[in-house]
Amino acid sequence: MIQHTLRSLFGLDDDTAVTGLSADSRQIKTGMVFAALPGVAMDGRDFISKAVDQGAVGILSIPGTKADVPVVESAKPRLAYARAAAKLFPGQPKTLVAMTGTNGKSSTVDFLRQIWVHAGLNAACFGTLGATSPAGYKPMTHTTPDALALHQTLSSLEKEGVTHVAMEASSHGLKQYRMDAVNITASGFSNLTQDHFDYHPSMQDYFAAKARLFIDLTPRGAPVVINTNDKYGQHLVEVCQGLGQDVLQVGWTGTDIRIDEVMPHSTGQKLTLIVRGERHIVDLPLAGEFQALNAVAALGLALKTGVEVSTALDALAHLKGVAGRLELAGVKNGASVYVDFAHTEDGLDKLLRSVRPHTAGDIIVVFGCGGDRDAGKRAKMGAVAAKLADQVIVTDDNPRTENAAEIRKAVLIGCPDATEIGDRAMAIAAGIERLKPQDCLVIAGKGHEQGQIVGDKIIPFSDVDVARGLLS
Numbered sequence: 001m002i003q004h005t006l007r008s009l010f011g012l013d014d015d016t017a018v019t020g021l022s023a024d025s026r027q028i029k030t031g032m033v034f035a036a037l038p039g040v041a042m043d044g045r046d047f048i049s050k051a052v053d054q055g056a057v058g059i060l061s062i063p064g065t066k067a068d069v070p071v072v073e074s075a076k077p078r079l080a081y082a083r084a085a086a087k088l089f090p091g092q093p094k095t096l097v098a099m100t101g102t103n104g105k106s107s108t109v110d111f112l113r114q115i116w117v118h119a120g121l122n123a124a125c126f127g128t129l130g131a132t133s134p135a136g137y138k139p140m141t142h143t144t145p146d147a148l149a150l151h152q153t154l155s156s157l158e159k160e161g162v163t164h165v166a167m168e169a170s171s172h173g174l175k176q177y178r179m180d181a182v183n184i185t186a187s188g189f190s191n192l193t194q195d196h197f198d199y200h201p202s203m204q205d206y207f208a209a210k211a212r213l214f215i216d217l218t219p220r221g222a223p224v225v226i227n228t229n230d231k232y233g234q235h236l237v238e239v240c241q242g243l244g245q246d247v248l249q250v251g252w253t254g255t256d257i258r259i260d261e262v263m264p265h266s267t268g269q270k271l272t273l274i275v276r277g278e279r280h281i282v283d284l285p286l287a288g289e290f291q292a293l294n295a296v297a298a299l300g301l302a303l304k305t306g307v308e309v310s311t312a313l314d315a316l317a318h319l320k321g322v323a324g325r326l327e328l329a330g331v332k333n334g335a336s337v338y339v340d341f342a343h344t345e346d347g348l349d350k351l352l353r354s355v356r357p358h359t360a361g362d363i364i365v366v367f368g369c370g371g372d373r374d375a376g377k378r379a380k381m382g383a384v385a386a387k388l389a390d391q392v393i394v395t396d397d398n399p400r401t402e403n404a405a406e407i408r409k410a411v412l413i414g415c416p417d418a419t420e421i422g423d424r425a426m427a428i429a430a431g432i433e434r435l436k437p438q439d440c441l442v443i444a445g446k447g448h449e450q451g452q453i454v455g456d457k458i459i460p461f462s463d464v465d466v467a468r469g470l471l472s
């Protein structure tokens with residue numbers, strides 16, 4: 001089957017034994033087709049001879065590529081690669097929702113999965129946090145996996161019997177055509193704020209990548225759920241209406257699902273929602289404005305994929321928080337310690353505003369910024385921390401290949417009065433040490449992550465485990 005599919009896809013003769021496809025020469029074995037893709041850091045074409053030595057029987061690449069084996073040329077080889085991946089791993093869950101936006105994707109896809117499960121459906125979600133389905137949990141390396149891994153995942157979920165799946169669409173994934181062969185039923189948009197300027201040359205380019213989900217990948221007439229608080233969301237509403245999509249507007253200003261009132265309390269928030277013109281009160285067991293916004297986006301997507309209003313609202317009242325998103329790590333003499341994944345200026349802003357109504361004393365924040373990522377957000381995150389927290393401790397996130405002290409220095413431009421403690425465990429310890437009974441400590445930036453990336457090594461590290469260890 002694979003043989004025949006690949007042979008016909010790549011126009012190879014009947015005698016050629018074709019065994020698989022990869023875009024990584026290191027994975028090539030006898031009989032495979034090598035997709036030689038020009039990339040960000042390297043050029044796959046530089047590895048063609050190595051791939052052929054290892055047994056590649058065909059090459060997929062851009063026009064003009066030369067090799068000692070047949071070459072299939074494509075002006076968009078990543079698109080051709082994605083289409084080949086979908087043919088190799090056929091089968092996708094019937095209802096497939098893709099969620100995009102700078103912040104809120106992981107939370108929204110998990111909330112949607114929870115609503116579907118509450119409605120009795122065989123549902124899954126995947127992205128930054130890995131894949132969760134009734135069969136269990138599988139880790140993943142990317143928010144939107146490489147096309148081959150993506151179609152492998154979709155195919156195995158469908159074989160498991162999953163009928164409803166929600167996935168995250170990252171701007172990298174969309175720009176690199178990773179999900180162009182995915183059969184999308186509905187899509188969602190949360191917001192667009194500064195991130196990834198190491199990869200996108202401008203906000204326009206970043207928006208254009210996100211907008212591909214709605215313009216190129218979601219079928220005309222399909223439901224799209226958009227948070228209209230966001231100015232890019234408002235623009236996207238016009239674009240999608242122009243294209244004839246079935247637009248559902250949600251959020252504080254949502255015309256279809258509107259958050260009318262929020263009453264924070266000790267264990268969550270009471271939301272008054274106007275859903276299709278009718279008023280409903282939901283006790284959401286999760287704190288924070290951003291979690292309310294993600295919950296209504298998930299609600300919109302659930303309604304558009306066939307869940308009854310009453311069932312979906314009941315599911316919201318039973319929602320479980322997502323790992324590393326405003327996760328309570330513990331309490332010290334009445335002071336709460338939260339771990340969160342805010343790693344953008346807007347995320348940190350929303351996070352710190354979310355804990356304020358629950359904090360009578362000081363908000364102490366411990367955070368840093370990742371290396372080899374958008375350097376422009378560092379001082380801006382520092383400034384937000386200085387503005388909205390009472391005490392700031394700047395520490396290391398994932399320095400990757402950058403000098404950690406230089407990253408901290410860039411953050412400190414925005415919060416010059418902050419305390420600097422490079423060692424993350426020591427910074428968390430200092431934050432806990434400072435806590436008085438009415439205070440709140442927020443450890444931001446790494447959320448669910450189980451390791452700290454230093455150079456090319458991953459050192460085991462979990463904010464929640466470190467905080468719990470220190471609190472016990």
Ligand SMILES: CC(=O)N[C@H]1[C@@H](OP(=O)(O)OP(=O)(O)OC[C@H]2O[C@@H](n3ccc(=O)[nH]c3=O)[C@H](O)[C@@H]2O)O[C@H](CO)[C@@H](O)[C@@H]1O[C@H](C)C(=O)N[C@@H](C)C(=O)N[C@H](CCC(=O)O)C(=O)O
Nearest residue numbers: 023024025037039040041042044047142143144146170172
């Ligand atoms: C910047 C970026 O998006 N890079 C992704 C991209 O790599 P690339 O093709 O540009 O890679 P490259 O290193 O320049 O190499 C070019 C080609 O040569 C090949 N190669 C390279 C070396 C070799 O020995 N042999 C070989 O064949 C590579 O496999 C690649 O096909 O395509 C690869 C395959 O899909 C991804 O694994 C890789 O993710 C890297 C590891 C990464 O860190 N990506 C992050 C930034 C990312 O994608 N993040 C997003 C968003 C996260 C968020 O939401 O905030 C995500 O979806 O995860």
Ligand SMILES: Nc1ncnc2c1ncn2[C@@H]1O[C@H](COP(=O)(O)OP(=O)(O)OP(=O)(O)O)[C@@H](O)[C@H]1O
Nearest residue numbers: 102103104105106107128290325341342347350351
């Ligand atoms: N709707 C939102 N608006 C603003 N900030 C949010 C929103 N939702 C989540 N956040 C903040 O962003 C962090 C990450 O949330 P989440 O993991 O859901 O986003 P994501 O879009 O999946 O991120 P990533 O790009 O890393 O995949 C949260 O911990 C929170 O601090």
Ligand SMILES: N[C@H](CCC[C@H](N)C(=O)O)C(=O)O
Nearest residue numbers: 343369370373397398445446
């Ligand atoms: N998906 C995001 C996560 C950032 C998390 C933060 N801990 C960092 O390393 O910058 C990224 O890869 O940019």
Ligand SMILES: [Mg+2]
Nearest residue numbers: 105106128143
């Ligand atoms: Mg995510």
